[in-house]
Structure formats: C-alpha cells, structure tokens
Amino acid sequence: MQDNFKEILKERGLKVTSQRVLVLDILSQAVGEHLTAEEIYNKVKSKNPDIGLATVYRTIQLLSELKLVDKIVLNDGCIRYEIAGDEANSGHHHHHLICVECGKLTSFSEDLLENLECAIMEKKDFLVLNHEVKLYGYCSECREKHAN
Amino acid sequence: MQDNFKEILKERGLKVTSQRVLVLDILSQAVGEHLTAEEIYNKVKSKNPDIGLATVYRTIQLLSELKLVDKIVLNDGCIRYEIAGDEANSGHHHHHLICVECGKLTSFSEDLLENLECAIMEKKDFLVLNHEVKLYGYCSECREKHAN
DNA sequence: GTCTTTGCAAATGATTTGCAATATA
DNA sequence: TATATTGCAAATCATTTGCAAAGAC
Numbered sequence: 001m002q003d004n005f006k007e008i009l010k011e012r013g014l015k016v017t018s019q020r021v022l023v024l025d026i027l028s029q030a031v032g033e034h035l036t037a038e039e040i041y042n043k044v045k046s047k048n049p050d051i052g053l054a055t056v057y058r059t060i061q062l063l064s065e066l067k068l069v070d071k072i073v074l075n076d077g078c079i080r081y082e083i084a085g086d087e088a089n090s091g092h093h094h095h096h097l098i099c100v101e102c103g104k105l106t107s108f109s110e111d112l113l114e115n116l117e118c119a120i121m122e123k124k125d126f127l128v129l130n131h132e133v134k135l136y137g138y139c140s141e142c143r144e145k146h147a148n
Numbered sequence: 149m150q151d152n153f154k155e156i157l158k159e160r161g162l163k164v165t166s167q168r169v170l171v172l173d174i175l176s177q178a179v180g181e182h183l184t185a186e187e188i189y190n191k192v193k194s195k196n197p198d199i200g201l202a203t204v205y206r207t208i209q210l211l212s213e214l215k216l217v218d219k220i221v222l223n224d225g226c227i228r229y230e231i232a233g234d235e236a237n238s239g240h241h242h243h244h245l246i247c248v249e250c251g252k253l254t255s256f257s258e259d260l261l262e263n264l265e266c267a268i269m270e271k272k273d274f275l276v277l278n279h280e281v282k283l284y285g286y287c288s289e290c291r292e293k294h295a296n
Numbered sequence: 297g298t299c300t301t302t303g304c305a306a307a308t309g310a311t312t313t314g315c316a317a318t319a320t321a
Numbered sequence: 322t323a324t325a326t327t328g329c330a331a332a333t334c335a336t337t338t339g340c341a342a343a344g345a346c
Contacts, residue, residue, distance in 0.1 A: 052329065129248065137275045
C-alpha cells in the first residue's frame with residue numbers, strides 16, 4: 001500500500017513526505033473506524049506532535065483526490081474518512097449503515113442497484129456512473145438496549 | 149398546505165408569524181429547485197426585505213424538524229432544501245440524481261430497496277428505518293453537449 | 297400581559313489560505 | 322539548487338447564539 005502510494009505521488013511530481021506517509025498509515029490502521037479530520041489529526045499527533053492541522057487537511061484532500069480514501073458525508077453534515085477498499089477500483093462505492101441512536105457507521109458492499117441504473121436511464125434519461133446508498137436505522141446493540 | 153402548517157404550529161404552542169409563512173411559501177413555489185439556505189434567504193428578502201438571515205435558518209430548521217421540508221446533503225457538503233412531498237409521510241424518502249457535470253439535482257421516488265432491507269436485517273442484524281439513495285452521473289443535457 | 301420570535305451583531309467551528317521557513321529530489 | 326510542502330496564524334464561510342426590541346395570542 002505504501003509503496004503504491006509513493007509511486008502514485010512520484011508519477012504526479014508530488015513529494016513523498018513523512019507527514020503524507022503517516023496520515024495514510026493512520027488511516028490504513030483504522031479500517032472500519034470512519035474517522036473525522038480532527039480524529040485523524042489527533043492520532044497523527046500522537047506519533048508526530050509537530051504536524052499541523054492544516055497539513056492533515058491538505059493530505060486528506062490529496063488522498064481523497066487520489067481515491068485512496070473515501071469521504072463520507074452524513075445527513076447531519078458530519079464528514080468522515082476511511083481508507084478505500086478494492087471496490088473503489090471497480091468504480092462502485094460501497095454503502096453505509098448508520099445507527100440513528102448511537103451513530104455507529106458500518107460499511108457493506110454489494111452491487112445493489114444494477115437493475116435500477118438501467119431503469120433510470122430509460123425513465124429519466126440519466127446515465128448513472130456511481131451510486132451511494134445510506135441506510136438509517138438501529139444497530140443490534142441499540143436494539144438490545146431497547147429490549148431491556 | 150398553509151392551513152395545515154398553521155395548525156401544526158398551534159398544536160405545538162408555536163406562533164404563526166409572517167416570516168414562517170413566507171419561508172414555507174417560497175419553498176412551496178420552488179418545487180424541484182432544491183434551494184440552499186442563502187437562495188431561500190434571497191427569495192424571501194425580495195418579498196420582505198426586513199427579514200434576517202438568522203430567522204431564515206431558524207425557520208428552515210423548524211420546517212425540517214416538522215418534516216415539512218427535506219434536507220439534502222450532497223457529497224461535497226453542500227446542503228439544499230426542498231418542500232416535502234407525500235412520500236415523506238410514508239416514512240421513506242425519495243431519492244436523487246446528481247449530474248456530476250452541471251450539478252443539477254433531480255428527485256425521483258420509487259421504493260427501490262424493499263428486499264434489501266430484509267437482507268440487511270438478516271446479514272447485518274441492523275433494522276433499517278429509512279434509506280437514501282444518490283445516483284451520480286450525466287444528465288441528458290450534459291450528454292448532448294458531449295456528443296457535439 | 298405573557299411568552300415567543302425576531303433582527304442584529306457577535307460568536308462559533310470547521311476548513312482554507314498566505315507566506316516565510318524547511319524538506320525533498 | 323529549484324520546487325514542493327510544511328507549520329503557523331490569520332482569513333473565510335456557513336451556521337448558530339445572546340439579547341433587547343417587537344410581535345403573537
């Protein structure tokens with residue numbers, strides 16, 4: 001992953017800096033955690049206290065443009081990031097379950113809407129490139145709490 | 149619609165003010181336009197120049213809580229509002245097509261994911277209350293421009 | 297008359313930007 | 322050495338909030 005990243009940077013004439021490597025590293029180690037920019041900053045600072053918040057923001061944006069991380073914008077406007085999986089290469093993102101009680105965010109990937117995309121093309125004359133599905137509801141833990 | 153609104157306000161002990169009525173009115177007249185807070189403010193100001201931006205924000209938030217308007221958070225973090233249709237009452241929102249070239253936002257409603265919700269319950273032990281689908285691609289106008 | 301709402305201006309919070317100093321290639 | 326990147330502090334942008342004045346019931 002890191003070697004891949006270094007090559008991508010070089011191809012674009014961008015420099016491999018310790019800050020960029022560290023941010024990608026933190027995100028790679030946080031699979032399934034869906035961190036906010038601030039959370040990434042805090043984790044990064046615990047390994048390199050001299051890093052600036054602006055650098056973290058710039059790096060996240062860069063990684064997002066390079067499709068190495070996915071940006072998830074929740075309904076309440078909160079923005080979270082996660083390392084991109086292999087599905088990213090297929091051109092179809094994975095989807096999310098969001099618990100309306102505890103806020104827990106879970107990913108799942110499944111090509112849900114193949115048929116829909118054809119139907120939309122016919123009905124709406126709109127060519128779908130990508131789709132994004134968010135399901136809001138109650139996770140198992142919160143349902144258990146309710147049962148008690 | 150307005151009579152309905154006035155009753156809902158009274159039921160909750162809230163007051164019917166000219167500002168609240170005007171904001172709902174503007175949104176009712178902008179079906180399919182998906183306005184930003186700023187755009188709503190400008191339309192509102194052209195009818196009542198004395199209204200404050202904060203009041204517009206407060207009213208949008210109120211209307212959103214009352215489920216009279218839908219809040220749409222785009223991938224880029226941009227937030228838009230539209231008057232809620234009848235689907236809102238069913239507990240299932242409608243969905244959106246977003247053109248990646250011109251940014252045009254179109255709604256469509258169709259119960260796409262009935263089966264999925266059962267599958268998610270079994271596989272992920274997650275009870276889905278509501279779902280939200282965004283399809284990104286090219287609208288017909290932008291595809292025509294490309295063809296030329 | 298009481299309690300809510302408004303408009304304004306100031307506060308907030310997240311993100312971005314300008315720039316001199318520093319690190320990479 | 323030349324160019325890209327960094328850290329910092331200041332700027333920005335959308336949204337929220339405190340409060341005295343005005344409005345609704």
